[in-house]
Amino acid sequence: MVAYKDYYKILGVSKQATDKEIKAAYRKLARLNHPDTNKGHKGAEEKFKEINEAYEVLKDPEKRQKYDALGPNWQQYGGFGNAQNQNMNFDFNSFQGFGGSGSSNFSDFFEMLFGQNFGTGAKTAGGRKSGFEDMLNPRSMDRETDIELSIEEMLTGTTRIIQKNEPNGQVKTLQVKIPPNVRLGSKIRVAGEGAKSNVNNQTGDIYLKVKLKPHPHFTIDGDNLLTDITLSPALATIGGLVKVKTIDGEVTIKVPPGSQHGQMLRIKEKGLPQGKDKPRGDHLAKIKIVIPKNLNDQQKELYNQILNLEKH
DSSP, rough: OOOOHHHHHHHHHHHTHHHHHHHHHHHHHHHHOGGGSTTOOOHHHHHHHHHHHHHHHSSHHHHHHHHHHHHGGGHHHHHSSGGGGGGGEEEGGGGGOGGGGGGSOOOHHHHHHHHHHGGGBBBOOSSOHHHHHHHHHHGGGOEEEEEEHHHHHHOOOOOEEEEEOTTSSSSEEEEEEEOOOOOTTEEEETTTTTTTTTTOOOBOOEEEEEOOOOOOOOOETTTTEEEEEEEEEEHHHHHEEEEEEETEEEEEOOOOOOOOTOOOETTOOOSOSSTSSSOOOOOEEEEEEOOOSOOHHHHHHHHHHHHHHHHO
């Protein structure tokens, strides 16, 4: 049976103690019980470890909240010796910290709450989160993976087939409907297909995080799409109409007189979705002024006239 540890009592503080009070109590006790100042004193090292363990939990808001959540329910969820607890189906052998080569500087009680590798996600030796992690944080059963969509799929929606590995080694095929106008970075929920809790048999969800496939014609700029348009010096100077290829097809826009190299022309709401019932991003056309080569005689004459006018 794993014994309950009263971390507040170990540090000599109340359950309402502030972070400052907990830190001060820890420092005082750590100095008094440090093995270097208690050489030859039987039990000093264990006492010092116990103090450090208590501080490790109470200094961390997340760990402290989980510890406090047990409260008077410890006998129900953590006694591990009473008949009423046997239906919780904890696999005791999967946890480290029960003596032998698997034990660490923390007690069995600590490891049952937070797992051996508490600094990297509170996972047990088997790579699973501890039973208490499942119980106190139902969302720990959720799983997340990426899904790549083309711009067209983000706009119009699609259906994707994904495969999920089941615990018994089988592969489950899921058909997932991707709604139209999903935003880059948004998450699509597949309900009830996450991991299954070994505590209460609840099942989490799978979340598909939307990522974007590279596009051959468009560059992504936030919620906007970006392309280059090439203009001759004459068109950039005088202005006029030019056709631009957008994700929705070709559109004609007006180039204002005196347009400069690198200037952006905005085509509203021809970009990426920003979410349901929200306007789309824009299409940005970046001006590239291209100097003509191999001019014919007439063109040379016209450019010479312009050059002579600039001199006056």
